[in-house]
Amino acid sequence: MDTEWMDNGLCRQVAPSTFFPNDGVGVDVARRICASCPVQAPCLEYALVERIDHGVWGGASERERRRILKRRRQEAAAAR
Secondary structure (H helix, E strand, C coil): CCCCCHHHHHHCCCHHHHHCCHHHHHHHHHHHHCCCCCCCCHHHHHHCCCCCCCCEECCCCCHHHHHHHHHCCCCCCCCC
């Protein structure tokens, strides 16, 4: 998967620990940064495709990414 988009992420301007919070407040801080990031969509897709288990990617927490993947599996099964 192409990762050139990573060079344009707002996360490059912030400490990496910001995107690996251990509480809900930290997740909200990371989400706010992601919300205005020009590469939010490819970042989220990368995390989904690569099955990244930790951190906030593309504005989505680990739990949210699991839900997205589950919904995609269900949609794919229903389409068959």
